[in-house]
Amino acid sequence: MDSSHLAAVSPEPPTPQGLAHADRFRGDRSISTHLERLPGVGTTRAQRLQPLGLVTVRDALIHFPREYKDFSGAHAFTDLSEGAHAAVSGVVTDIASRTTSRGQQMLTVVVKGTGGSVRGVWFNMPFMAKKMSVGMRVVFASVPKRVGHVWEMTHPEVRVCADGEEQGREEWLAVYPLADGVRQSDVRLAVRAAIDHAGDLVTEAFPAAMLAAKSLLPIADAFREIHFPTSVATMAASRRRFVYQELFMLQVALRMHHSQQETRHAAPALPINAKLDSRIRQRFGFHFTAAQRRVCGEIAADLARTQPMNRLLQGDVGSGKTAVAIYALLATVATKVASSVPSDTDVADTQAGEVGGMSYQAALMAPTELLARQHMATLERLLKGSHVNLELLVGGQATKRRQQAIDRIASGEAQIVVGTQALVCGSARFKNLGLVVIDEQHRFGVVQRGTLQQDQADPHTLLMTATPIPRTIAHAVYGDLDVSTLDEQPLGRQPVGTYRVAPEQLDAWWEFFRKKLREGRQGYVVVPAVEESKRGLESISSAFENLSNGPLEAFRLGLVHGRLSTKQKQSMMEAFRTGELDVLVATSVIEVGIDVPQATLMTILDADSFGLAQLHQLRGRVARGAVQGICAAVSASAEQSHPRIDAFIATTDGFKLAEQDLRLRGPGDLVGTRQSGAPPMYLADLLRDASVVAEARRDAIELYDRDPGLADESLQRLKELILDRWGETLGLGQVG
Structure with missing residues (x-):
């Protein structure tokens, strides 16, 4: 794990910014020394430490205690x-x-x-x-x-x-965190040897004045105290030093990114007047909630400017994010390229013409092909009879069909393009891209935000997530974004009744499940694993067989999971949507965005193997209809404690569950960095350290506003580390 930003130690060799190495060597001592060369470590112990990523003195120094x-x-x-x-x-x-x-x-x-x-x-x-x-x-x-x-x-x-x-x-x-075969004594010995060998060689990131002003321990003292604290006070002070540095550097990097977004290219102005706003809303068969109207107003204000919109839209399951996204898509294609003013014609009658009358294009990206196709079906249904040109671009398309889509996108004929990462990873080039909407942003990653930018101008960007993020976390990991929140459910939407089912209660639950199916409802049975796992979880194949020949043998069952072909998954989902199937047995492939209003029953087998956020997303699949949804979380054992399931059944508030999930498992990958190759937050606990998050954000904004290029000589080491840690991930390049 690359955590150089924490330790003021940059990865070697080489470093992207060509950092100087002279200050890291004194005689035979170096932070690059391999652990096996240190007294007491040796070859055998060094080999045992490798699964933890501990190879050099640097690695040992930044392997922080838990x-x-x-x-x-x-x-x-x-x-x-x-x-x-x-x-x-x-x-x-x-x-x-x-x-x-x-x-x-x-x-x-x-x-x-x-x-x-x-x-x-x-x-x-x-x-x-x-x-x-x-x-x-x-x-x-x-x-x-x-x-x-x-x-x-x-x-x-x-x-x-x-x-x-x-x-x-x-x-x-x-x-310390361990791996199989590694003892605490192995790690402690290596860390002690590393500190004794070169703990004083790490270059300080902060200028002396900043250390004094913020009451931060010098870096060498912080390393010694975090690994071998002499008191509770120094233990806390050393941890605060590294947490503050981690968050401060991220916030400065995000300010750099935000500044570059503002100044690098102009985005097209896409104004939405009252007439266009009214016509777009008429396309929907329902009235927007107050929250949807507020967020549409925030988006409209962004689109009207030539500064690229960079907005995160978060909302609980079923809060109406997709409708808001479609509103923005239609507003974009209603604007002609030459005039950059909204068309006087109905948005449904907008059609691509020659240059001068051609509309801007909009792209909607989804994390899975299943969800992309569902978004496409929603748009086709909403825009039926209109002249808006829709195009689908997904990985499962035939070569010829895919090339036709790419050509239509390049010519500008395709106005709204719906797709998966094929839009990012493929060869598609847009002629006049005005807006990019990325659904389930946390599954894409920071890097992919900028990949659809064009040479002439940047599109506006709207990121959406159904995984609610507490405000503290949003500021910490999305500090370069404006955040909009849908905090209201559509009128008449009822909370899902959620229950825990112990093994001895399972027969009674299936009887209830069958009763509701006979009343005309449809349901899901969710299984966590495609194959038998080492934990003994029931595979989807064996679950399907057991259900078909057991408690649900009288009903029509379908099977869907990630290893089916696109055509097979699409066919099965369509059969379920049209009522040809009573029950869909599925993995978490149905977690995001699947919309079948008449499906109001859900049984989650081995529920304790799912994360809390994932459980909430799954439950959202049965909250789409007028009838109250019912969800059962089946636990593997009645005796074991299940804090995730306890939290899951206690509330249907996604924001409360998001905070509880963070407490149970940590911040995870909210920055979207696993897909992008950058390490996630390492030491900071974004809930526990909320006050430090706010402090680091304030300080970073103040510093960057005072010295945007970090040109002050005392800030050069800090600047090098920020660019080295975040430069590639956020596309910062050289600053100043």
């Missing part, structure tokens, strides 16, 4: 318990070493204290014997186990007590 354990030595011997971490202090009474039958060097050290003793055991670590002597007072920290009548700790952490040290002095032990 929590801390007590290292004071105040734990009583009489309170020791197997499997529970403990730190005990005492006097060394015996040191012995021998070779085991397997040829391993085994060192044992017995420490005796008030009320008992413990034996520390190390394998192939003879250097540990030099650190202790009989009569020395030490602290052992590890997870004890009972071996006969003796308490034993394998590879415990050791702290030699200072002369005159008070009993129970405050000390803390870092606990």
